[in-house]
Amino acid sequence: MSKVDQILAHIDATFDAAQQRWIDWLRxxxxxxxxxHAADCRAAAEYACKELASLGFDASVRDTAGHPVVVAxxxxxxxxGGEVPHLLYYGHYDVQPAxxxxxxxxxxxxxxLVDGPHGKRVYARGAVDDKGQVSMxxxxxxxxxxxxxxxxxRITVLIEGxxxxxxxxxxxxxxxxxxxLRADIAVISxxxxxDVNTPALxxxxxxxxxxxxxxxxxxxxxxSGMYGGSALNPINALTHALGQLKDADGRVxxxxxxxxxxxxxxxxxxxxxxxGFDESRFLGDIGLSVPSGExxxxxxxxxxxxxxxxxxxxxxxxxxxxxxxxxxxxxxAKVSFRLVPGQDPQKVVEGFKQFMQARVPADARLEFTVxxxxxxLEIPTDSKFVQAxxxxxxxxxxxxxxxxxxxxxxxxVETMQRELGLDALLMGFGLDDDQVHSPNEKFEVICFRHGxxxxxxLLGKLGRA
Amino acid sequence: MSKVDQILAHIDATFDAAQQRWIDWLRxxxxxxxxxHAADCRAAAEYACKELASLGFDASVRDTAGHPVVVAxxxxxxxxGGEVPHLLYYGHYDVQPAxxxxxxxxxxxxxxLVDGPHGKRVYARGAVDDKGQVSMxxxxxxxxxxxxxxxxxRITVLIEGxxxxxxxxxxxxxxxxxxxLRADIAVISxxxxxDVNTPALxxxxxxxxxxxxxxxxxxxxxxSGMYGGSALNPINALTHALGQLKDADGRVxxxxxxxxxxxxxxxxxxxxxxxGFDESRFLGDIGLSVPSGExxxxxxxxxxxxxxxxxxxxxxxxxxxxxxxxxxxxxxAKVSFRLVPGQDPQKVVEGFKQFMQARVPADARLEFTVxxxxxxLEIPTDSKFVQAxxxxxxxxxxxxxxxxxxxxxxxxVETMQRELGLDALLMGFGLDDDQVHSPNEKFEVICFRHGxxxxxxLLGKLGRA
Numbered sequence: 001m002s003k004v005d006q007i008l009a010h011i012d013a014t015f016d017a018a019q020q021r022w023i024d025w026l027r028x029x030x031x032x033x034x035x036x037h038a039a040d041c042r043a044a045a046e047y048a049c050k051e052l053a054s055l056g057f058d059a060s061v062r063d064t065a066g067h068p069v070v071v072a073x074x075x076x077x078x079x080x081g082g083e084v085p086h087l088l089y090y091g092h093y094d095v096q097p098a099x100x101x102x103x104x105x106x107x108x109x110x111x112x113l114v115d116g117p118h119g120k121r122v123y124a125r126g127a128v129d130d131k132g133q134v135s136m137x138x139x140x141x142x143x144x145x146x147x148x149x150x151x152x153x154r155i156t157v158l159i160e161g162x163x164x165x166x167x168x169x170x171x172x173x174x175x176x177x178x179x180x181l182r183a184d185i186a187v188i189s190x191x192x193x194x195d196v197n198t199p200a201l202x203x204x205x206x207x208x209x210x211x212x213x214x215x216x217x218x219x220x221x222x223x224s225g226m227y228g229g230s231a232l233n234p235i236n237a238l239t240h241a242l243g244q245l246k247d248a249d250g251r252v253x254x255x256x257x258x259x260x261x262x263x264x265x266x267x268x269x270x271x272x273x274x275x276g277f278d279e280s281r282f283l284g285d286i287g288l289s290v291p292s293g294e295x296x297x298x299x300x301x302x303x304x305x306x307x308x309x310x311x312x313x314x315x316x317x318x319x320x321x322x323x324x325x326x327x328x329x330x331x332x333a334k335v336s337f338r339l340v341p342g343q344d345p346q347k348v349v350e351g352f353k354q355f356m357q358a359r360v361p362a363d364a365r366l367e368f369t370v371x372x373x374x375x376x377l378e379i380p381t382d383s384k385f386v387q388a389x390x391x392x393x394x395x396x397x398x399x400x401x402x403x404x405x406x407x408x409x410x411x412x413v414e415t416m417q418r419e420l421g422l423d424a425l426l427m428g429f430g431l432d433d434d435q436v437h438s439p440n441e442k443f444e445v446i447c448f449r450h451g452x453x454x455x456x457x458l459l460g461k462l463g464r465a
Numbered sequence: 466m467s468k469v470d471q472i473l474a475h476i477d478a479t480f481d482a483a484q485q486r487w488i489d490w491l492r493x494x495x496x497x498x499x500x501x502h503a504a505d506c507r508a509a510a511e512y513a514c515k516e517l518a519s520l521g522f523d524a525s526v527r528d529t530a531g532h533p534v535v536v537a538x539x540x541x542x543x544x545x546g547g548e549v550p551h552l553l554y555y556g557h558y559d560v561q562p563a564x565x566x567x568x569x570x571x572x573x574x575x576x577x578l579v580d581g582p583h584g585k586r587v588y589a590r591g592a593v594d595d596k597g598q599v600s601m602x603x604x605x606x607x608x609x610x611x612x613x614x615x616x617x618x619r620i621t622v623l624i625e626g627x628x629x630x631x632x633x634x635x636x637x638x639x640x641x642x643x644x645x646l647r648a649d650i651a652v653i654s655x656x657x658x659x660d661v662n663t664p665a666l667x668x669x670x671x672x673x674x675x676x677x678x679x680x681x682x683x684x685x686x687x688x689s690g691m692y693g694g695s696a697l698n699p700i701n702a703l704t705h706a707l708g709q710l711k712d713a714d715g716r717v718x719x720x721x722x723x724x725x726x727x728x729x730x731x732x733x734x735x736x737x738x739x740x741g742f743d744e745s746r747f748l749g750d751i752g753l754s755v756p757s758g759e760x761x762x763x764x765x766x767x768x769x770x771x772x773x774x775x776x777x778x779x780x781x782x783x784x785x786x787x788x789x790x791x792x793x794x795x796x797x798a799k800v801s802f803r804l805v806p807g808q809d810p811q812k813v814v815e816g817f818k819q820f821m822q823a824r825v826p827a828d829a830r831l832e833f834t835v836x837x838x839x840x841x842l843e844i845p846t847d848s849k850f851v852q853a854x855x856x857x858x859x860x861x862x863x864x865x866x867x868x869x870x871x872x873x874x875x876x877x878v879e880t881m882q883r884e885l886g887l888d889a890l891l892m893g894f895g896l897d898d899d900q901v902h903s904p905n906e907k908f909e910v911i912c913f914r915h916g917x918x919x920x921x922x923l924l925g926k927l928g929r930a
Binding site (some may be wrong): 110129160208216218219220223225226229231233235238240242243250264268283288290292294302306310313314319322324325329331333338361363 | 697701706711744752756757773779781784787789791797799874
């Protein structure tokens with residue numbers, strides 16, 4: 001029996017206890033958005049800290065201006081020094097508010113095991129996001145600790161308490177503790193699987209530039225009869241410019257927008273095609289039938305690997321009932337650009353300004369507000385970490401892991417990249433129907449079990465067993 | 466001394482009394498929008514009725530579902546029968562609310578005579594709109610009555626009390642009394658002069674089609690990260706379509722939009738050019754510098770004789786502070802088309818629907834609401850009525866009257882046209898700085914005097930003196 005097999009056997013033999021630790025942690029209502037739960041947040045942090053300390057970690061609960069951060073270090077196998085990789089595990093102990101309470105079938109902080117189509121599942125706020133997923137790797141650490149007395153890799157742990165409120169104090173904490181947080185790769189379980197039988201690694205995340213443009217014309221609202229035909233109408237001008245954001249093929253017309261955008265590899269294209277993603281059903285669920293976006297690109301490619309430009313809001317003039325014959329003094333819009341790896345967010349910001357300036361009349365005064373400009377991120381699929389994770393998942397599930405993209409951005413991944421220079425291994429075990437952030441959040445026990453075992457395998461593949 | 470000169474001399478000799486009647490009428494706070502002033506509205510109507518009765522008119526105050534209408538008839542010179550024209554004088558005795566009261570320099574219903582750059586002026590709510598302008602023709606009637614014992618034309622008078630609240634009950638009144646209101650031409654003094662020395666006749670009015678378009682896409686708001694690149698964005702689609710409303714030369718792209726639109730005559734073009742309209746100053750006053758509208762057209766032509774398309778309102782998605790990464794379920798806009806004579810409003814309605822349908826993706830559901838569709842109106846400048854009015858004004862002012870257009874529409878003119886088949890002679894004496902609808906409304910006494918004399922001259926030119 002190999003070392004890893006021995007550890008997996010131990011995990012199976014002690015699974016009930018792992019499940020119990022997960023459930024105990026869920027009982028603490030660590031809602032970061034509600035000041036009344038500040039003590040619960042600290043209790044949840046201390047729960048994790050105590051667990052890590054019991055596994056040989058040098059663990060502490062560190063204060064911030066907000067909820068505390070759990071930091072823990074394990075030196076890895078005796079004397080291994082720089083020979084084993086240094087992994088930084090990131091997770092969060094805080095949870096979303098549980099409202100509306102009346103929609104829950106059982107109290108959100110009294111976890112229950114209920115039968116479902118995939119076996120038992122646990123219902124509770126935080127069941128999956130992120131206490132459930134963190135509990136998997138904590139129990140994987142325990143299995144290694146109980147079977148070997150140490151960890152096979154050097155490990156640093158960061159568990160924050162403000163992920164659900166924007167990580168306002170977490171990012172400064174990371175910056176202030178850069179030296180202490182050095183590592184080779186970040187490991188994060190806060191994403192999902194392709195389906196209950198198919199594991200996934202998220203290897204690309206779209207970034208985002210979010211801008212507001214305000215177009216100002218006359219110094220006051222005007223009567224459209226008196227001034228129509230002479231005075232600049234800012235809504236006409238704004239729609240004229242924004243209406244050209246994409247060409248007939250769905251390509252974004254911002255100058256230089258596609259600079260650095262690479263086509264996906266044929267291997268990636270084939271893998272995504274093989275997933276049999278049903279875009280008709282995806283769109284049918286929201287009442288649509290015809291795909292939007294760039295022509296000549298696959299559905300998942302458009303969602304995960306191509307940049308977009310969506311106007312998220314527009315306003316100007318009169319929007320009440322009936323009529324008002326007004327030429328407004330100004331109009332505005334909010335635009336989100338989802339970026340893919342290779343695009344320079346600052347170039348997109350400047351490009352959008354140029355795009356607008358080139359399309360509005362001389363009298364139109366444009367004002368821009370940049371609310372965010374983060375790049376798309378890519379984890380090289382040929383890195384030893386991704387390869388090890390892929391192998392661990394393939395062995396656990398008996399089928400290869402899907403390398404997925406993620407249409408949205410995960411801010412902490414950008415923080416790891418920008419502040420610590422770390423790529424992130426996004427190995428998550430949630431399912432689409434887990435009701436994250438909604439009433440009746442749940443996590444499948446089978447997902448928890450495979451996730452725990454996959455984490456144990458990953459440590460074995462990367463470290464010195 | 467001609468009969469008209471004799472009457473003008475009488476007007477000058479009795480001018481103080483005419484001014485006093487005007488001022489007395491202004492003391493009645495006939496605010497049609499405020500139910501508390503219903504009795505004042507009736508008192509203002511009775512004031513006019515009594516005045517007309519004293520001039521040999523068969524005058525009455527007629528009830529409607531709202532404020533009453535004054536109707537009066539004069540048969541004209543004895544035995545003239547159909548030999549003299551039948552003029553229908555329209556005006557309104559109601560006034561706008563006076564708020565905000567604190568901005569008035571003197572109480573709005575206590576008229577005061579104050580020195581200004583053009584001599585004395587009267588400050589009061591209704592000073593010009595429309596009691597002042599109606600008082601001019603009432604005093605012109607009095608001069609004819611006192612000097613000849615009759616009127617030189619057949620005359621019908623209609624003075625309504627709901628012009629400032631949309632004439633809701635006036636139009637049904639006109640329709641119900643069509644037979645009684647037969648005439649040859651409507652005479653209305655509710656417009657302005659070109660400047661204090663230059664009289665004007667408004668001979669064309671733009672009409673209007675006002676529509677709302679709602680564009681619906683998904684059955685709920687979507688996350689732009691999850692769905693961007695696959696789901697139709699209704700704001701993108703709406704701006705894409707509406708952004709094409711005008712081409713680079715400012716021509717409206719609605720199919721068939723210019724069908725029936727005639728170029729102005731060279732005489733008209735020359736006359737308007739001779740006015741030396743300073744569009745730079747017109748735009749400078751509102752903070753703009755570059756004319757909008759159709760290229761290659763004169764400034765007044767664009768304002769008075771060319772149709773427009775102005776988006777009066779647009780909305781969709783998130784417009785609050787900061788960001789929301791949403792793809793909205795729907796978006797909408799309100800569009801006003803100012804029409805010129807010759808355009809068919811129904812064709813414009815259908816054309817706009819076609820325009821939109823042709824430019825939105827298959828999944829976009831469009832809903833249209835038509836809030837109004839009225840044609841542009843033109844009073845033939847070679848009619849004997851316009852010619853007589855032009856001659857009367859030229860003699861009074863010593864310079865020709867300008868034939869102006871009016872960028873807005875005046876609903877009562879359309880009612881006269883549609884319900885009674887009457888063209889309207891729009892001979893008004895207001896100035897741009899009269900503060901109509903604003904605090905400190907005023908009317909220049911010199912405008913009142915010339916207006917009164919011009920009305921007396923017009924009656925002489927059209928009737929049998």
